[in-house]
Amino acid sequence: MKTTRLITRRNAIVTGLAAAGGFALTRNWHELPPTYGNLLRMGDAVTYAAHRAVLPRQSLVREYTRADITSFPAIGTTNPGKGAQTPLLEAYGRLQRGAFADWRLSVEGLVATPRTFSLAELQQLPSRTQITRHTCEEGWTAIAEWTGVALSHVLDAAGMLPAARFVVSHTYDGWIDSIDLLDALHPQTILAYGMNQRDLPIPHGGPVRLRVERQLGYKSLKFLHRIVIVDKFDDGGKSGNIQNGWAWYTGI
Amino acid sequence: MRHARWVRIAHGIVTASFLTLAVTGVVILMAHPRLYWGEAGNDLTPAILELPISRNYRHGGYEGATSFAQATGSPISANRTYSIFNQNGWGRSLHFIAAWLLVVPGVVYLLAGVFGGHFRSHIWPGSMELAPRHLWRDIANHLRLRIPPATGGPRYSVLQKCVYSFVVFAALPLMGLSGLAMSPALTAAFPPLRLFGGYQSARTIHFFIFIALLLFLMVHVVMVVKSGFRRQMRGMIVGD
Numbered sequence: 001m002k003t004t005r006l007i008t009r010r011n012a013i014v015t016g017l018a019a020a021g022g023f024a025l026t027r028n029w030h031e032l033p034p035t036y037g038n039l040l041r042m043g044d045a046v047t048y049a050a051h052r053a054v055l056p057r058q059s060l061v062r063e064y065t066r067a068d069i070t071s072f073p074a075i076g077t078t079n080p081g082k083g084a085q086t087p088l089l090e091a092y093g094r095l096q097r098g099a100f101a102d103w104r105l106s107v108e109g110l111v112a113t114p115r116t117f118s119l120a121e122l123q124q125l126p127s128r129t130q131i132t133r134h135t136c137e138e139g140w141t142a143i144a145e146w147t148g149v150a151l152s153h154v155l156d157a158a159g160m161l162p163a164a165r166f167v168v169s170h171t172y173d174g175w176i177d178s179i180d181l182l183d184a185l186h187p188q189t190i191l192a193y194g195m196n197q198r199d200l201p202i203p204h205g206g207p208v209r210l211r212v213e214r215q216l217g218y219k220s221l222k223f224l225h226r227i228v229i230v231d232k233f234d235d236g237g238k239s240g241n242i243q244n245g246w247a248w249y250t251g252i
Numbered sequence: 253m254r255h256a257r258w259v260r261i262a263h264g265i266v267t268a269s270f271l272t273l274a275v276t277g278v279v280i281l282m283a284h285p286r287l288y289w290g291e292a293g294n295d296l297t298p299a300i301l302e303l304p305i306s307r308n309y310r311h312g313g314y315e316g317a318t319s320f321a322q323a324t325g326s327p328i329s330a331n332r333t334y335s336i337f338n339q340n341g342w343g344r345s346l347h348f349i350a351a352w353l354l355v356v357p358g359v360v361y362l363l364a365g366v367f368g369g370h371f372r373s374h375i376w377p378g379s380m381e382l383a384p385r386h387l388w389r390d391i392a393n394h395l396r397l398r399i400p401p402a403t404g405g406p407r408y409s410v411l412q413k414c415v416y417s418f419v420v421f422a423a424l425p426l427m428g429l430s431g432l433a434m435s436p437a438l439t440a441a442f443p444p445l446r447l448f449g450g451y452q453s454a455r456t457i458h459f460f461i462f463i464a465l466l467l468f469l470m471v472h473v474v475m476v477v478k479s480g481f482r483r484q485m486r487g488m489i490v491g492d
Binding site: 009013017039040041042043044046047051056060061062064068069070071072073074075078079133135136137138139141142143195196197198201203204213214215216244245250251252 | 321359451
């Protein structure tokens with residue numbers, strides 16, 4: 001009869017790694033987006049947990065020079081004002097015809113002073129210019145120069161409350177998406193009103209779009225309308241990524 | 253000699269994971285079947301390779317091209333009107349589940365193989381085996397399809413050892429690393445990942461190593477079949 005050791009080298013390595021991994025991942029379990037019992041989302045949740053557990057909180061993406069700027073396709077909604085099918089899109093069309101003088105970004109939810117910002121007011125806040133790479137989930141990339149105000153300045157101006165955990169963005173073309181506070185307060189997360197040294201063109205999300213540089217392009221919502229600060233995860237329902245089959249966290 | 257149980261388990265997991273990665277990888281590539289080099293590449297820049305693998309191949313459908321600057325040769329913007337084939341929602345999510353199932357057991361397999369003696373005993377070619385005359389004789393045998401019957405265990409020819417070593421220590425790790433080099437969050441956190449030469453270089457490298465692994469898979473399956481399919485399958489699944 002063969003005697004076998006219970007704690008072999010292999011067993012020790014496997015158990016050790018599993019324990020370390022489990023410990024690292026469970027630190028912020030209650031902050032993970034819900035998975036709706038969906039296997040795919042569980043995989044995405046593991047990736048999100050691993051990134052938040054292991055990666056440095058404020059690492060910056062690479063910034064380039066003007067010589068690196070490339071051609072840049074505009075996809076998805078490229079002309080919200082044309083053939084407007086919803087009240088929001090009709091409102092956008094009217095604002096566009098007024099050169100966005102009446103456009104306001106509304107900041108609501110868990111803030112001390114809910115308020116709106118006009119384009120001019122956003123441009124008066126400290127601005128940041130960054131030449132970064134837009135990475136589309138489709139597999140193409142483009143480099144452009146973005147000018148805007150750091151989202152953290154805007155949240156500060158509205159007096160974000162301590163209970164806040166997520167920043168939810170609503171767009172004129174009917175998208176809703178959110179980011180956690182680590183991404184919202186990241187130095188390269190900006191509300192961009194300028195592209196390649198000109199006003200942000202309509203096809204690329206004018207007058208103001210979000211830039212979330214440490215995630216794929218679809219988190220960088222175009223045609224911003226409202227920002228809502230919340231303490232509970234909001235998947236955006238039928239207008240959000242998860243119910244449309246996409247990962248909420250896409251830093252990978 | 254038989255395949256140890258932990259080797260068989262690892263082999264099973266990696267097989268399932270690799271097949272899932274391959275299928276989802278092709279689905280992902282079908283969304284944008286163009287390859288570039290460097291950091292940037294899109295429908296409005298030149299590609300080094302275009303693959304006819306979906307209706308997105310040379311799909312056209314751009315309008316309203318405008319220049320960003322006045323100078324000639326300035327980068328341009330154009331609006332895409334063509335509705336592309338895109339299954340990346342589930343494609344990417346499933347690709348990354350399979351990637352986790354490759355990487356975590358893979359790291360365990362590597363550690364166990366190094367410290368448990370499996371690699372030294374079965375996988376790494378010895379210096380005697382790598383002598384040119386011995387190497388050449390093994391290549392000649394393979395070309396003549398002179399295949400000895402299956403042992404059902406880890407008794408490998410020098411060519412097998414070289415190829416398995418390449419797959420385990422070079423190709424698969426490079427697939428993982430080039431994959432990570434496409435991640436905005438990870439390249440921000442680990443600048444050495446930028447050594448691949450940029451997002452599009454990593455993507456192109458990822459594709460070509462995939463092709464090499466696909467070729468490996470085809471040869472591997474043919475050899476398993478021709479050396480005694482039933483014995484080899486029993487050996488790697490049940491272990492006798």
